[in-house]
Amino acid sequence: MSSYTHGHQASVLRAHSWRTAQNSCAYLLGSLKPDMKILDVGCGPGTITIDLARLVPQGHVTGTEPTAAQEPVLQQARETAAQQGITNVTFSVGDGYALPFADNSFDVVHAHQVLQHVSDPVKMLAEMKRVVKKPGGIVAVRECDFATMTWHPPSERRSKWHLMYDRTARANGGEPNAGRALLSWALTAGIPRECIETTIGTWCIASQVDKEWWSGTWADRIVSSSLAESAIKHGIATKPELEQMAADWRDWCTAPDAWFGVMHGELLCKM
Template identity: 35%
Template sequence: MPSDTYSSSMLQTYSVRTAANTSAYFVPRIKPDMNILDIGCGPGSITLDLAALVPQGTITGIDCSITAIDSAQNLTQKRQVKNASFKVADVLNLPFEDETFDIVCAHQVLIHLPNETPRVGAVEGLKEMRRVCKPGGLVCARECDWRSAVIHPPVPEVLEAMKLVEGLTALKRTSPYGGMARSWAESAGFKAADIEASAAAVYYTSPEEARWWGETMAQRLEQGSSLDKGIKEGLISQDQRDTLPLGWRKWSEQSDALFSMTDVQIVCKK
């Protein structure tokens, strides 16, 4: 279903994503005449970078957020890209025929799909991605694993904010554990021999990076619904509405601030 769940701070965060810093694990496999589907395209920055690699082909970006699609379409006009299109759609019910695309890719999407017992959201998403992929084509996904987070110094309010995310994730019944990606792919119908897995670290270590990330995380808390939901569900107190964002800002000003997390990448041949 279409939604408007992206805050301005989230869109700003997603806008710094490029094909170079998100998709290097499958970019060498792209051919100029391929047709690509980008799942969860957000504001379109990755999608339009990939469009430049398929000058004789096309790329389609989909997202459940109307706001994100509007941003992607505006960016397309600004960059004057002719072979990219965008539409609001749901990864669990893709509006495309079987065997349509040469590559189907997703960045930080599977971890957000809810589990409905006995179905695993990430597996169902990969099944749909596999369905619309051509025989011999590739299904690619890069997903973070929240268990790998390293945060220094351990500012208490920041750790509490991370616990809030974990608590809300449990309530939404999603699986923020990219380390399960190979298992998800096998459950979605890919043969083990046709799944390649790798990993990449995302990190913010310089003072400039730490300040940007800390402020981004603070704004995402303030602009999103996590604090209200956390209070409603008893995960945090009313006082923490102010202290959790301030904690991220406090962390961002520390001279030794460091944040890192591991992303797991899979390339699956159909």
């Protein structure tokens, strides 16, 4: 079994709430139609989910989190939707390994940065395939690839952070380099190769506003999230080491030439 490396603490939700349909699933947007029924697996605080609902005004979007323990996150998503006046969206508990929906239920089944955290991504993809309409439905997944992360200026402590995250994610049963494995997982899940479009997306953190947000969320997560708890539990880093990594992130954003980038693998599976 796997456990979610980041957790759902405020430091994590603040970072994930930055995500929008445009910056996190642009590869999917050209395929959307106003009346589509969409499932967003592992929706977190729901900012992408709500954006998708806005793009299908005659349709409906359902966001799920795997267990009742995530109910506070789902409630936050509901409140965000209400504040924005978005009514064609619902949020509920739904295990990605056994989605509580019938076969052929959705026009689009989407997951963003979810498969990297689960112990059996092939099983989850097969379940997403089960509930999408056939023919004509779309399974859309996007995952980052931690090994492709690059930054400037160089920093030994940031390199230690990078290794710490990789080791902690793997100790929790995940695959931090999921982006490069998506195609292989989809094929193993029984999705025909001729149905799959592959692309690469990126996040580039370079403006001062983005750098302050990115460095602040990582600095907080390193010391105040499930990531910190897991790193200490597995003997990967000590609390003082994590505090040094956090301080390094806060220093990084003050450099005028600071820059950070990461690649994401993307699959658009048109069934």
